[in-house]
Amino acid sequence: MKSKLKSYGRQSIDEEDIKAVSDVLRSDFLTTGPKVAEFEQKFANYVRSKYAVAVSSGTAALHVACLAAGLKENDELITTPMTFAASANCALYCGAKPVFVDIHPETGLIDETKIENKITKQTKIIIPVHYSGLSCEMEKIRKIAKKHRLIIIEDACHALGAKYKKSKIGDCRYSDMAVFSFHPVKHITTGEGGMITTNSKELYEKLKVFRNHGIVREPKKLISRNEGPWYYEMQELGFNYRITDFQCALGLSQLKKVDGFINKRREIAKRYNDAFGNQQDLEIIREKEEQFNSYHLYIIKTSSRKNRLLLFERLKEKGISCQVHYIPVYWHPHYQKLGYKKGACPNAENFYNQIISIPMYPTLNRKEQEFVIKTIKKSIKEAEESR
Ligand SMILES: Cc1ncc(COP(=O)(O)O)c(C=O)c1O
Known part of the structure; x- marks a missing residue:
């Protein structure tokens, strides 16, 4: 047999997906339009979180999650070495230091019993990675984080649709935020794309600001004098991590399946x-x-x-x-x-x-x-x- 098995993973795209994308290409909004909010809403419903923020990749999702968590220079972030580099690079992007905790040899998941040893005064965030689609021991990790007042960002890029106890990964029952990737090898794809879910309104607002250059428009949140109806402010150093409407249309169509x-x-x-x-x-x-x-x-x-x-x-x-x-x-x-x-x-x-x-x-x-x-x-x- 001459095999066509060109990759360990690949997308599943059908005519319905293609139509969803082409409909948006014929519409008024290619980006920052209604499909973004619709995708966020449906994704939040699927994983059972209060809020979701769509971004341009899983890497962008990790970065904005760290920014929203207030990760700064000289802070430390605990994660696993058995992951894609992005789970640790997000610390470096913020000037912080990734600290690696060893894994359970039978699953490849972070060994929660080794986390506490690595906590210092500088530690701010733990990023457990649900490696391969299998959940980490979130209840125990949550306990440690609570004791030391740390923020948990679940790297759920492998784990859309996975569950831990009665919880669906992404519902943030044991964490502050969870991040997903929509790269073509993942469970659903938008070409490139990512999502952050959270139940915190405060984090949700911050995530949206950091996704879009740190720009704030709401009159009651302005720091300086409101110059008029056109006025907006860049209050933080954010990024352009926006995702397009045609990507979100694909995401919505994929999410149904x-x-x-x-x-x-x-x-x-x-x-x-x-x-x-x-x-x-x-x-x-x-x-x-x-x-x-x-x-x-x-x-x-x-x-x-x-x-x-x-x-x-x-x-x-x-x-x-x-x-x-x-x-x-x-x-x-x-x-x-x-x-x-x-x-x-x-x-x-x-x-x-x-x-x-x-x-x-x-x-x-x-x-x-x-x-x-x-x-x-x-x-x-x-x-x-x-x-
Ligand atoms: C565990 C993990 N974290 C983060 C990422 C980054 O996601 P993206 O490729 O969408 O930037 C990936 C993607 O491969 C991943 O597997």
Whole structure:
């Protein structure tokens, strides 16, 4: 079989999505129009938060969330190294310092029991990352944050539709804000795009101001004299992190289908679980009772760094493109230049050495999945035999 499996993840776009976008392209507003507010409202309803603010990417969402939380120079932000660099870079954007806490080796999630040790007088924010679509131990993280008066921003870029206990990720029951990404590999896409959800009116107002250059228009919120009906003020140093109306139209159309997408992802995961659950030399990540995984990624753990490379190359040869999520953030040269040292989070480093993300997206069909499973099993058997 010549495989068409060009990526570990991809978008699912249909004619309805295309029509939604083209309708907006024919309308009066390409940006800052009605689709933005409609997308925010429907997204908030879906995740059960009070407010949502749409922005141009998940990275922008993390940045404005940190700004709204008041993150400043010399502050510290705690996160995990087993994430995309953006979860830590948002601290650097604010002149603050990311502090990395090691992970649970069986899930790749931040080890909440190691957080308190890393808290200092400078710590302001914790960013737990719901890695692969599986929720962190939010109840425990919330307790720690309360005790030390820290703000929690959930990085939920992998976890749209996921649940923790009775809570839907994004409802901010255990956090101050949650951020999402709509990159094409994610559960729903707007091309590029992101969202921040919160239940705090104060944070909501700040997020909107930072998204749009720090500009305030409401007469009763002005600092200087109101010069007239045209008058607005730039009260903070914000950014242009606005998202367009045609992107939000796509987001709205995708959101209608999100539960179907997640069901498909869970069906695919179940077949992988059945195939690999008892496979020698391979580990899978298991969902605990209080978790509902929305499977942004499907991760398998090989038995060694060497076997990971062998398997990766074999899959590539067969036309199955995979990826490794993630190289520990502080291994990147930029972080090394800042003085971060390899060896700091041994669980994350060992985890990184063993993992591969295999194809996981709603349009992956049975035949393609069977081919992936067969190729992986065969490659593992060959590795065993050559020992
Ligand atoms: C965990 C995590 N955080 C943040 C981001 C950043 O999102 P975006 O690519 O939309 O800027 C991503 C995207 O890959 C991510 O996976």
